[in-house]
Amino acid sequence: MYENTLGTVAHEFFHVWNVKRLRPIEFGPWDFSRPANTRSLWIAEGLTNYYGHLMMKRAGIWDESRFLRGEGETINNIENAPGSRLMSAEESSLTAPFMDRAQHIQRTNLANTSISYYPKGELLGLVLDLLIRGRTNGQKSLDDVMRRMYDEFYLNSPNATYYLRGRGYRPEEFQRVVSEVAGIDFSDFFSRYVRSVAMPPYDAALSYVGLRLVQQRVSDNDSGIRLNDRNPGEVVIGNVINGSAAEDAGLQPGDEILTINGKKVTGSGWLTTLDRFKQGDRVPISFKRDRRTLQTTLVIGAMDRFEYRIEEMKDATVAQKALRAAWLRG
Ligand SMILES: [Zn+2]
Secondary structure, eight states: OHHHHHHHHHHHHHTTTBTTTBOBTTSSSOOTTSOOOOSOHIIIIIHHHHHHHHHHHHTTSSOHHHHHHHHHHHHHHHHTSGGGGTOOHHHHHHTHHHHTTOTTSOOOOHHHHOOOHHHHHHHHHHHHHHHHHHHTTTSOOHHHHHHHHIIIIIISSOOSSSSSOSOOBOHHHHHHHHHHHHTSOOHHHIIIIISSOOOOOHHHHHHTTTEEEEEEEEEEEOOOEEEOTTSTTSOBEEEEOTTSHHHHTTOOTTOEEEEETTEEOOGGGHHHHHHTSOTTOEEEEEEEETTEEEEEEEEOOEEEEEEEEEEEOTTOOHHHHHHHHHHHHO
8 A cells, every 4th residue: 555655646746747837738728618638648647657657666666677567567458458459549548538537427338449548658658768768879768858848848938828837738749859859750659659559669669678578378268247346236247348258148238147057146256156167168147137137148258368578688788788777767
């Protein structure tokens, strides 16, 4: 709990610069009569996530392996999300009014079609930082980009209003500053990984600091049922994952599972009940949809996913290790 609290403090403290001062142009002056849609939340929140975690390492609270394990887990979460090849970082930013603390507003299929700009932006920050460091031989970094942004838009731009210092940046301006600081044209990076859905070049970026991304295909029993976590006591389906056994069985969000294989299901015990079956087993399920009680058969299936982790390259050079040390030291 103490460590989680420090992580939150690191994130929110970084917001003093990134969002409260340096901000997307849509963030002020405010018009509270409409949503403030912006394509830049992957910068505002995602890069803040990245720096929050990096600061935990730089401050000596986390060691290197703890930091890298966290980044590996974030890669796992993003790259295995059904929406990761459907929604870009910029599109994710635009969906904030439907997603960020707003789930109660309407029922959606966002679990299958969306990603969050927090972890996605964090990973883009990690990859951008390492590409800039690697391609400039350690002369420049994302830190320089953030400082340039702060100078140009907060300190040295005319005030947006009498009370609001500086002005917000546009997405294209962030892209320009990245390219200017690095001395390299990054427009291809932004069109592929920020405005489209290609998998970021993790391995190429990590190799500059003597690290590599290991990926392993795993096949888990997974029915594709995701519970509605708003009512933890009930067995109500929140989402059905695309292409899953639950989808084949015709289950839908909102269905309340009553029995599995004839046995009444209660609270959180339902998952362990399903775990007892093996792939190919046909499991009768009864469920309530609206006022009707219906039956279906769930054919237990597996879903493939990749497991990712960040590892040290065995033949990492002295130069690569020095670049890593400079990155983690700040
Ligand atoms: Zn935040």
